[in-house]
Amino acid sequence: MTTDSGQDKFRRKALQVPDAQARILPYARRLPAEIVALPDAQGRILAEQVTSPHPYPHFRRSGMDGFAILSRDTAGCGANRPALLEVVDEIPCGFLPSVPLTPGTAARIMTGAKVPDEADAVVMFEMTETIRQDGKTYIRLVREIEPGKNITPVGLELAAGEVILESGRKLGAGEISVLATFGINQVAVSKRPRIAIFSTGSELLGIGEPLQDGRIRNSNAYMLASQVREAGAEPFMLEAIPDDLELARQRVRAAFADYDAVITTGGVSVGDFDIMADLVSGGEVEMLFNKVTMRPGSVTTAAVKDGKLLFALSGNPGACFVGFELFVRPAIGRMLGALQPFLPEMTAELARPYTKINNFTRFVRGRLEAREGKLYAYPAELDESSVMITIKDSDALIVIPPSSEPKEAGEMVTVLKLPGGSF
Numbered sequence: 001m002t003t004d005s006g007q008d009k010f011r012r013k014a015l016q017v018p019d020a021q022a023r024i025l026p027y028a029r030r031l032p033a034e035i036v037a038l039p040d041a042q043g044r045i046l047a048e049q050v051t052s053p054h055p056y057p058h059f060r061r062s063g064m065d066g067f068a069i070l071s072r073d074t075a076g077c078g079a080n081r082p083a084l085l086e087v088v089d090e091i092p093c094g095f096l097p098s099v100p101l102t103p104g105t106a107a108r109i110m111t112g113a114k115v116p117d118e119a120d121a122v123v124m125f126e127m128t129e130t131i132r133q134d135g136k137t138y139i140r141l142v143r144e145i146e147p148g149k150n151i152t153p154v155g156l157e158l159a160a161g162e163v164i165l166e167s168g169r170k171l172g173a174g175e176i177s178v179l180a181t182f183g184i185n186q187v188a189v190s191k192r193p194r195i196a197i198f199s200t201g202s203e204l205l206g207i208g209e210p211l212q213d214g215r216i217r218n219s220n221a222y223m224l225a226s227q228v229r230e231a232g233a234e235p236f237m238l239e240a241i242p243d244d245l246e247l248a249r250q251r252v253r254a255a256f257a258d259y260d261a262v263i264t265t266g267g268v269s270v271g272d273f274d275i276m277a278d279l280v281s282g283g284e285v286e287m288l289f290n291k292v293t294m295r296p297g298s299v300t301t302a303a304v305k306d307g308k309l310l311f312a313l314s315g316n317p318g319a320c321f322v323g324f325e326l327f328v329r330p331a332i333g334r335m336l337g338a339l340q341p342f343l344p345e346m347t348a349e350l351a352r353p354y355t356k357i358n359n360f361t362r363f364v365r366g367r368l369e370a371r372e373g374k375l376y377a378y379p380a381e382l383d384e385s386s387v388m389i390t391i392k393d394s395d396a397l398i399v400i401p402p403s404s405e406p407k408e409a410g411e412m413v414t415v416l417k418l419p420g421g422s423f
Ligand SMILES: Nc1nc2c(c(=O)[nH]1)N[C@H]1C(S)=C(S)[C@@H](COP(=O)(O)OP(=O)(O)OC[C@H]3O[C@@H](n4cnc5c(N)ncnc54)[C@H](O)[C@@H]3O)O[C@H]1N2
Pocket: 199, 200, 201, 203, 204, 216, 217, 218, 219, 220, 221, 265, 266, 267, 268, 269, 270, 271, 274, 296, 297, 298, 299, 313, 314, 315, 316, 317, 319, 385, 386
């Protein structure tokens, strides 16, 4: 005789979050690179190291509109002993000096123009007085100018051959401007993992369908697609699967052939229609874990098939969201070769008490606020696994370790910063 509780989905060995993550990551293999045009590289992950092909700046550059001079011509000058220099050249930006500077001469020069080799300082217009005499132009200086003044030396920012960007770096405005500076208009970036998303549950309505009693709209698929996109991968929302194990098997099997990883939401607990729990324990895939010592998302499940990952996340929106952030995000990050695949960790002061106690680690959604040089974390009032609405107001997941005591306001907590949120 078999009893319900004899089934595999009831017998679960809970893993700690880091152990569960460690089981997944070996299967999150880096995808090959593709070449994209620089303007399309925004937000992508660099797939190769980039070194500077030349120093930057590559010529000595004027930092001011003024006059290039030999600083020694101003030695000892002052209000009563002005220096008088003849202006022998004019150098707009993009042009080269046309005559060598000799002692007693100066070249009119604009910000960003190449400084004559002989000059060792630029004096700004405002510090000079122009005198025209016998068809010649002179400047009068009443202050000593130190060597190097207003000249940007060659290679100030970068020498030739320096590593500018490491492989795995996310490309934003700063990185893109560096690449443009060096004339790199084609960039090798990691291919975006193609991720299949299935919702499961006979209660699910398409979001365009009118409400029906006892049924809900499929919000998780959209939430997950947004999370997938945010993590740098490409989401494919596939047709939702009703609670039919055989159908789920076929659909998931087919998805493995076409996508780099599969996410499902719903049906991973111990309910009669929790088909993903049955699928994962049924030999179709190799289970990595089906319980994690965390809340929400204790039933988060992961498996592999043909070397590809299946993330069977909870159907409860809060648990689904957290399951993605803790397990799918780092896997996508690894597939992209990202330098930092995990949510960034910070320390904050708990701004309100958190009274729920648990023997599992809680990842409580919350808001961050910085005041007077301190970071405060406000746990959401409603943070149940089944609650969706407060996800939108959260900047971070507040980590509450297992404890038999409530956490007081003022205690320091670790927070995992979420990429969305307004903080
Ligand atoms: N006897 C037990 N019952 C439950 C346990 C348990 O240990 N023993 N665990 C609870 C916990 S914790 C969670 S979390 C949930 C997990 O449920 P499932 O992952 O099996 O998800 P479903 O049963 O399919 O749905 C749960 C809930 O979420 C709604 N849902 C599902 N899919 C979507 C979607 N795409 N968009 C929006 N909402 C969705 C669904 O309608 C249900 O309300 O189990 C507890 N039960």
